[in-house]
Amino acid sequence: MSRARWLTVGAVVALFGLGVLFARPERLEVVGSPCEPLAHDGDPWIVPADELSGYCEPSGRARPGKRTGVFELVRHDELSPVSADFWDQLDTTFFCNEAVFSPDKVVPRPAGGVGLELVAADHGDKPYLSGSIATKDLDHARFTHGRFEIVLKPPRASGVITAFFLYRFDPWQEIDVEFLGRDPTKLLANVFYNPGEPGDLYNYGYRGTPVLIDLGFDASEGFHAYAIEWEEDEIRWFVDGRLVHARSHGRPTPIPHLPMRLHVNTWPCCSEELAGPVEAAALPVSAEVRSVSISRWHPPPLVRLGRLFDAEDWREDAEWIQ
Numbered sequence: 001m002s003r004a005r006w007l008t009v010g011a012v013v014a015l016f017g018l019g020v021l022f023a024r025p026e027r028l029e030v031v032g033s034p035c036e037p038l039a040h041d042g043d044p045w046i047v048p049a050d051e052l053s054g055y056c057e058p059s060g061r062a063r064p065g066k067r068t069g070v071f072e073l074v075r076h077d078e079l080s081p082v083s084a085d086f087w088d089q090l091d092t093t094f095f096c097n098e099a100v101f102s103p104d105k106v107v108p109r110p111a112g113g114v115g116l117e118l119v120a121a122d123h124g125d126k127p128y129l130s131g132s133i134a135t136k137d138l139d140h141a142r143f144t145h146g147r148f149e150i151v152l153k154p155p156r157a158s159g160v161i162t163a164f165f166l167y168r169f170d171p172w173q174e175i176d177v178e179f180l181g182r183d184p185t186k187l188l189a190n191v192f193y194n195p196g197e198p199g200d201l202y203n204y205g206y207r208g209t210p211v212l213i214d215l216g217f218d219a220s221e222g223f224h225a226y227a228i229e230w231e232e233d234e235i236r237w238f239v240d241g242r243l244v245h246a247r248s249h250g251r252p253t254p255i256p257h258l259p260m261r262l263h264v265n266t267w268p269c270c271s272e273e274l275a276g277p278v279e280a281a282a283l284p285v286s287a288e289v290r291s292v293s294i295s296r297w298h299p300p301p302l303v304r305l306g307r308l309f310d311a312e313d314w315r316e317d318a319e320w321i322q
Helices: 003-021 301-307
Strands: 026-028 065-067 070-077 087-089 099-101 106-108 114-123 126-130 132-135 146-153 160-168 173-180 186-192 211-214 224-230 234-239 242-248 261-268 285-298
Touching (some): 099 261, 114 132, 114 261, 126 261, 146 261, 173 224, 186 234, 211 242
Parallel strands (some): 099 126
Antiparallel strands (some): 026 065, 132 261, 146 224, 146 285, 160 173, 234 242
């Protein structure tokens, strides 16, 4: 075979190989109302909202999502019962939580799923008890990138937050879906990020801008599916399969890159500005969880191939976060 023909055959084979490796991103349009930015807090490293554009436009334009790779379902859990091999029923609390979490406030429901109950009950210096579950702090229950979906009905109750989120500490990183009980017609999306690798004590600095997204319905009146899709360069939030918010390439907050546990809880918040006053007379209330589904993300072949030759992270050159 002549040299020219060999070159032609080689070119065809190379193009075929690239075609196999190339996967065109799936463009997803945001459906629904534009988001509403909330005020930044005063911690260090905050990028003011007016210095960034494209993640929450007041004009109503919304950044589309670009889904890449494949999401592989690894667990669909109806929490009947709550598996002790995969879930912890927490007995802790945290700053600004006016309750202590108690395993007996994670209550099985006859039709399946659980209620995360919030009741008035003195416990040390806290006036309330509430329910919280989290995937175990073990390799098989920590996740780096994936799709996380819950079928949930949060309560309508002033001062009460219901949350479905990924979280880690040392360094602190987090991706949130939250409902403010005083107005469950909106979903709050947020990202927290601190740099470093596991064990680094960066837990004080970089927080993304929280945004409120109008759902078009009252979430407390029925069950709906809420999902987070987390890839290396993009995070997307979904409601009943519709994309409602997307953030790409770390704007306005760097995208978490370390393994995190998945949490679901309901709790009374110390911030009346954010959540309104807690009304003890309105308790007990509960967040009803019907199921949780978890999928791991596998990047496209070309992305995996590129990592063999270029290990750089976009954070290295992102001057806006230095």
